[in-house]
Amino acid sequence: MSPCKSCNSTNLITDSVTGNLECQSCGVVQDFTNFEQQTFDADGPTGTYVRFGSSGSGFDYSYRESKIYNAQNVITDILSRLGLEQRFNEVDNMIKLITENEYGMGNWFRVLVGACGYVVMRKADKLLPLTSVCDNVGCDVYELGRMVSRVVEHLELKLPDFDIVGLFDRLFKEWVTGKGNIGKEQSRRMVKQGVFLLQCMIKWYVTTGRRPVPVVVAVMVFVCELNGVEISMEDLAGQLNVAVATCKARYKEVLKSLVDVARANLPWGDDVNVKNIMKNAPIVIQYMEITSMCESRKDGKSLENNDDNLDCLVTNCLNREDESSLVQVPDWEIDDLERLMVSPECLSTIYSKYMEEYYNVESSMKRVDDITVGSVEKYDFLVDTTEYWSGNSELSKKLFLDKILEKDVGLDAMPPSFLKGCVKTKKRKEKIKAAKVRIEKIRRPLTAANEGDDRLLIKRSRKRKKIDLDWEDFVIETLLLHDVKEEEIEKGYYNTLLDLHVFQGI
Template sequence: MSSGCTSCRSKSLVRDDITGSLVCSACGLVQEFDNFDAQLGGLNGPQGTFVRVGTAGTGTLKNYKETKVYAAQTLIENITFSIGLSSSKSNDVKTMIATITENEFGQGDWFPILIGACAYVVMRKDNKLLPIAEVASIIGCDIFELGRMVSRVVDFLDLKGPEEFPEFDIVASFERTVRNSPRFTGVGRDKVATMLKQGIFLIQCAVKWFLTTGRRPLPVVAAVLVLVAELNGVDVRIDDVAKEVHATVSTCRLRYRELLESLVKVAQVLPWGKDVTLKNVVKNAPFVIQYMERKSMEKPVETRKTKGVEGVGVDLRDVVSQCLRKDVEYGTDLRSVENDSQYFEVEKNSGYARSRDDDLERMNISHECLSLMYTEFLNETSHTKSIEGDVEVRTKKTRRGFEPRPCRDWWNGKSELTKKLLLKQILEKDVGLDALPPSFVSGCRAYKRRKKRIDAAKWRVNRVLHPSRTDLVDSGDIYSSEDVDDGKRRKRRRIYDIDWEDFIIETLLLHGVNEEEIEKGHYNTLLDLHVFNGGIVPQIPSRKE
């Protein structure tokens, strides 16, 4: 019951016959909140006075869908703007999402991932660069989760073939990183252009050496960028470049090491190649890259009898000039060094034009001649140092072996590898090294290592099960030890030094697992199938049997 009028506190309240509301007869105020009817019958029950099903308002089904679509399109515009897409590309993303969701769009944690995947696919279809790691960092999701969504979008849209869905352009990624990196703001345009050509050359060499096969391309981009910057005297840290390309620092360091190891392998063909190691390969990199560049420019000759430096039109005048200097200390002022290479200069009117590439082969020095000159140079240097003594104070420590100075004009930039080539064209080029994929090489080593472990495990099992037999295979040199390469050092591992892997192999052998299956290394799967499958344990024969 009502307690009275809310305005004058009068008890004279009457109900209006038309509206059904209570009205105060004293002041005429309509009493609020008096006409509420509880909805006890669901949608088909009695209806209230002010709220009716199907009336216009913010709670209708039609406005809910419009609000959801509006919010989804606003989110698409915000994310595409953060990624850096234009308005036309943003509309393409909206159209793709509308096609996938049948104009329903969506909301929730999965919808931003779908937007990032569609943005990545739209850019790839247009052959524009957009790293998936950058998209994942902007959206704030895991790169693997975004990759799975990209695969689902590609499968739904049935994008097959390089025409509809081109491959990732690692050359364009390198160019974009160099141009957008703040590390090269103060560097001159000419030097940046030279670094771009050198980087493209090394990246396509890395593609030929399978350093990008089955791997993320951005760590290779970071490794090449750091090496090129170091060769051109630009101070760049690999940690900073890794953050810019959204790559893991440890992976970038590993790719950098693999790139240097490949350069060391290429340098072995040079006369001083045995002195080139992983520690000094950066100082020798100008000569190595010059050799690789000239090697790639060489036309293939089927009847070539010689291999190595003498079969390539490599201009070794700077190398020989540096070898013939009296002082071999790295980084000494060039003006204060006596140069004997003037006696080996070729006159312009002698009929051998030094600027012509066609006549380079006639000017090549044989490998034996270079080795003889190198030996005489070392002998002369050691004799000169013994005579001079310690008269001149050196600012740097004397290094062992031969460390040549970098040539001033070691980069030519006329090779076809300085431009973007197709994979088939890259593989046809010769840069002085034909390498196998590192993953394949490591897989072969692991396969060989597991085979040795299986043989050693079989020998131990047979020795326990049949101790009285004298015809057992002796361990000998085959099973006594094995080389274990942990990436940093090599150590000898004897048969009696067993670890968890040896115990697993012995268990699988006792359960009758085929050796070929064990050699593949899928231990967890084999244990689930043969060891922990229903608790079935085979009977081990006794010693009497």
């Protein structure tokens, strides 16, 4: 310690109040020596000469450690909401690989956690709808979908295809079989029916470009209704976080597809509509099942190839006096009978019904819509109402897409989106033609009525009818005036065309 600056005395003491040094001999206050150097970093003050933590609050965590701690809490919270607590290690390891052990904070990190949870469940072939993840993460399905794509691309993963058949099987066991509403044998038959119809929907492109869960809900509700099992579409859709309106739209498409099959193949198909399809559904499904099995035979013979054989069989039966000759036709082989998939009981029913109609045709001609309890329908002999479903078709089992497309179920449908696009394109062509007529009328009012393509203009001018125009008509007129090709206008990308040809120089 240096001596007093006034008397050179070494008898110095520290004032308890100010902390300054004072000389006891002369009382002179010495120079200030109590200055403490304070150091700072990104976490706040680090202390005097010695680092003691963040802002002296008593915690020993650095910024990085606190960030990791908070990020793991976010992971735990989201996974607990999704019921995936046991998947924490898998999701945590995936996030470590993606962020290089840095984790993160903010809304984007929550989306990342949800995407990793979805990828983990898809790898395990488990059900986790994107909508459920969105509700718990707090984002829309498009943002989550983009994040899932980035995760899969970054980690170079190959996710299995969405198992729509497996989804139906799990939902059916949970909502129908699990509640004990039906027996084991009926449950097995209903599952096969649902799988059969689902794969028919895939063949008819009903699932193409659509979310698969509403299609599964629609088929499940239809199968339960067909077999007399009560189930609520609203409850099922709410549990799976899908829109009820979308499920109802898919349900109508299922009914319409079966109606198309009936009208294309059944003798009374013109009488079948959406309102009475449930009465005809057993016959339609049986026809579809038999057709798919005949088409899959190694000999390549379809159901249509057996029509002549069926007529021959009935004729031979009618020529026999003894009814027991139904199963003793010498002109037939056992393979032919097996290919027809008709039981002896059905043959007996065919014979009895045919003889009845032969003697009294007018009394047996009844429309499908006039069916009442206790009455006999004209075509009841085509199906055994108690056992109309055998479940032997390959479509009752899970098949690959190429195998599904090879099957014939009595209807070759086009994708609904493609058909809607064709209708819209046709309407745009009509609007373009009408717009050209209006433009030509303004440019050359005297000669427009003389051209052959402008008969529509002459007809409207004579009747003096008011023309209703909408925004699309005005947009088409604007694009035509800017020399945009009609082929481009027919595609319907109006905003893009307006930016390129109309507003480009503004």
